[in-house]
Amino acid sequence: MAVELALQYLVAGLTYGTIYAVVGVGFNIIYNATGIINFAQGEFVMLGGMMAVTLHRLVPLPLAIAGAVLFTMVVGAALEVTFIRWLDRPSVLRMIIITIGISILVREGALLAWGEQVRALPYFSGDEVSSLSYGGVHVSPQVLWSLGALLVIVAFLWVFFQRTPIGRQMRACAANREAAALCGVPTRNLVTLSFVLSAGIGALAGCVVSPITYTSYGVGAGLAIKGFTVAILGGLGNSPGAVAGGFVVGVLEAFSVSLLPAAYKDAISVAILLAILFARPSGLFAPREVTRLQRAG
Amino acid sequence: MLRIAAAAGWLAVSLVAGAQGKQAGKEPIKVGALLAVTGPASFLGAPEARTLELLVAELNAKGGAGGHRIDLVVKDTGGNPEKAVSFARQLIDEEKVFAIIGPATSGETLAVKGIAQESGTLLLSCAAAEVIVNPVASHVFKVAPKDSFAAEMIFRRMKKMKISRIGLLSSNTGFGKAGKEQVEKLAPAHGIEIAASEVYDKAATDLTAEVTKLKAAKVQAILNWSIEPAQAIVIKNARQMGLEVPIFQSHGFANVQYAKAAGAAAEGVMFPASRIVVADALAATDKQKPVVVAYKKAYEGKYGEDVSTFGGHAHDALGILARAVQEAGADREKVRSAIENMKGYVGTAGVFNFSPADHTGLAIDAFEMITVKGGKFVVLGE
Numbered sequence: 190m191a192v193e194l195a196l197q198y199l200v201a202g203l204t205y206g207t208i209y210a211v212v213g214v215g216f217n218i219i220y221n222a223t224g225i226i227n228f229a230q231g232e233f234v235m236l237g238g239m240m241a242v243t244l245h246r247l248v249p250l251p252l253a254i255a256g257a258v259l260f261t262m263v264v265g266a267a268l269e270v271t272f273i274r275w276l277d278r279p280s281v282l283r284m285i286i287i288t289i290g291i292s293i294l295v296r297e298g299a300l301l302a303w304g305e306q307v308r309a310l311p312y313f314s315g316d317e318v319s320s321l322s323y324g325g326v327h328v329s330p331q332v333l334w335s336l337g338a339l340l341v342i343v344a345f346l347w348v349f350f351q352r353t354p355i356g357r358q359m360r361a362c363a364a365n366r367e368a369a370a371l372c373g374v375p376t377r378n379l380v381t382l383s384f385v386l387s388a389g390i391g392a393l394a395g396c397v398v399s400p401i402t403y404t405s406y407g408v409g410a411g412l413a414i415k416g417f418t419v420a421i422l423g424g425l426g427n428s429p430g431a432v433a434g435g436f437v438v439g440v441l442e443a444f445s446v447s448l449l450p451a452a453y454k455d456a457i458s459v460a461i462l463l464a465i466l467f468a469r470p471s472g473l474f475a476p477r478e479v480t481r482l483q484r485a486g
Numbered sequence: 487m488l489r490i491a492a493a494a495g496w497l498a499v500s501l502v503a504g505a506q507g508k509q510a511g512k513e514p515i516k517v518g519a520l521l522a523v524t525g526p527a528s529f530l531g532a533p534e535a536r537t538l539e540l541l542v543a544e545l546n547a548k549g550g551a552g553g554h555r556i557d558l559v560v561k562d563t564g565g566n567p568e569k570a571v572s573f574a575r576q577l578i579d580e581e582k583v584f585a586i587i588g589p590a591t592s593g594e595t596l597a598v599k600g601i602a603q604e605s606g607t608l609l610l611s612c613a614a615a616e617v618i619v620n621p622v623a624s625h626v627f628k629v630a631p632k633d634s635f636a637a638e639m640i641f642r643r644m645k646k647m648k649i650s651r652i653g654l655l656s657s658n659t660g661f662g663k664a665g666k667e668q669v670e671k672l673a674p675a676h677g678i679e680i681a682a683s684e685v686y687d688k689a690a691t692d693l694t695a696e697v698t699k700l701k702a703a704k705v706q707a708i709l710n711w712s713i714e715p716a717q718a719i720v721i722k723n724a725r726q727m728g729l730e731v732p733i734f735q736s737h738g739f740a741n742v743q744y745a746k747a748a749g750a751a752a753e754g755v756m757f758p759a760s761r762i763v764v765a766d767a768l769a770a771t772d773k774q775k776p777v778v779v780a781y782k783k784a785y786e787g788k789y790g791e792d793v794s795t796f797g798g799h800a801h802d803a804l805g806i807l808a809r810a811v812q813e814a815g816a817d818r819e820k821v822r823s824a825i826e827n828m829k830g831y832v833g834t835a836g837v838f839n840f841s842p843a844d845h846t847g848l849a850i851d852a853f854e855m856i857t858v859k860g861g862k863f864v865v866l867g868e
Binding site (some may be wrong): 191194197198200201202204205208300304305306308309311316318319320322327328329398401402404405406407411412442443446447450451452454455485 | 523524525526528529532658684685686687689691694695696698699702703714718719722725726727728743747748749750751752769
């Protein structure tokens with residue numbers, strides 16, 4: 190294969206990886222606070238994209254994105270307070286079913302509010318045909334915007350969970366909620382905060398990928414499945430891991446297209462996921478605590 | 487005592503209902519609609535459902551079809567063939583509908599074709615795949631032009647442009663598969679070689695890798711066959727990669743929203759479609775002009791969005807059914823043979839001439855080659 194083509198496949202893979210990872214990191218916050226997977230994460234991504242498109246008719250793009258992120262954070266808080274906060278020691282299974290219920294609710298609400306039409310934000314710089322090229326390899330500037338947003342989110346999360354008291358308290362809350370509460374950690378507020386942060390990060394992801402993928406009321410589930418896959422692959426709770434997982438899946442998918450019919454793309458990524466999870470059940474880059482806890486338990 | 491009162495009440499209700507029935511003239515006809523109002527094929531199903539609601543209300547206000555009021559029951563299949571099957575059974579067994587309009591997609595239509603045929607329910611599909619009416623099933627009709635005609639139109643244009651080596655992309659849906667088959671079957675006769683052929687998922691979000699593969703195969707043109715938003719993504723990805731070859735789309739592209747979604751990348755894309763998408767540009771002498779202009783005005787006035795060929799299919803299906811009921815009354819078998827022998831019905835997709843061997847009724851001249859210029863659909867011309 191010519192070098193130029195190989196690099197173009199690599200760019201395609203990085204594009205897929207960025208889309209998957211920017212959605213995937215959103216799963217980590219609620220997981221780090223509660224130990225559950227939020228199955229409504231894809232709907233936060235959808236809400237962010239749709240709200241930004243609506244706001245962009247009235248205000249400039251940066252304001253529209255900020256507004257959409259804030260709106261989705263408020264929705265995240267409202268959903269948590271309404272459906273989860275008042276529950277007394279909910280089981281993990283119950284929480285998961287509640288988040289599935291929330292995802293259906295948000296999706297149907299969006300269908301009523303916006304209809305079934307497909308929308309997109311304009312490209313942040315350039316337009317549908319512009320690309321940066323280097324030696325015959327082309328990449329859409331929007332991919333770089335998404336990659337930039339991804340790196341900012343990951344850096345923020347790393348600092349937040351490793352270096353700030355609130356972030357540490359949140360992790361304590363997931364490790365053992367009762368013990369954390371006994372130590373004076375306001376566990377309920379932290380769970381609410383985790384939904385707010387997750388919603389905000391999901392909404393930002395929805396804004397940066399919408400020019401590439403388009404958005405409509407129903408895109409949440411599709412984006413969430415791939416995002417969830419790479420979050421698991423990287424080790425749940427580990428954001429740099431999700432990014433690495435995203436790039437692994439994306440690049441493998443892209444190169445699989447060069448050799449095999451594209452129809453097998455998804456089958457290949459799932460097969461890789463299964464193979465890796467057989468070898469490393471807690472993901473490629475599982476945080477040490479998780480592994481230790483699992484060994485103890 | 488209570489029983490007598492109840493009986494009296496029932497009698498009163500049925501008397502009133504009877505009087506109303508007499509007022510309307512004849513018994514109402516129940517028409518089911520199986521449409522992908524939501525989901526990836528909602529570009530098709532949503533305008534179709536809106537069209538039916540608009541036109542059924544209009545028709546009933548004028549006294550119905552031949553005096554029969556039309557009762558419309560719309561079921562949203564989400565573009566899912568399994569859902570289409572269960573809703574089809576519900577419409578046939580529980581609602582006991584006279585006829586079904588839809589489904590919007592080929593995959594769904596093929597899934598319900600057998601059920602409709604077995605139960606003797608008329609099915610007027612709004613989907614395009616040739617296999618819907620070939621082999622002919624006595625109760626199954628379709629109002630969208632055949633995909634083989636669409637492929638034929640595209641190949642004629644390619645020949646004119648001296649294109650002989652193309653890359654084919656299609657989605658993994660009934661429409662994509664049927665189109666791919668037709669393209670592969672007809673290409674050799676036109677001296678066109680398919681150098682690369684890729685099938686992608688209907689929910690695909692980026693197709694850079696697939697387009698890279700076409701680039702590697704050094705194709706002279708891209709032909710994409712799908713109905714999902716992915717067809718707008720394909721053209722963006724090709725142009726971003728600097729692949730400047732002509733891009734052809736199927737008649738599935740005939741909703742101007744796709745061109746808007748692809749923005750600058752959509753400029754110059756060529757595809758076959760019926761004349762409704764260029765209604766205003768039609769000559770005053772064109773047979774279809776009054777029909778398409780009236781429909782366009784009514785639809786755009788009510789819903790504030792552009793008409794598409796797909797909403798037009800629902801217009802034609804209802805129009806054909808209404809005309810057959812007007813001619814033959816409310817007897818299903820008589821209506822069936824009235825449709826089968828209908829000639830010269832002027833619809834949005836073209837002039838329909840059905841026959842026992844042809845349940846599509848449209849000829850290749852129902853298509854016109856269209857291109858995108860300044861974000862709008864215009865006739866490609868010579």
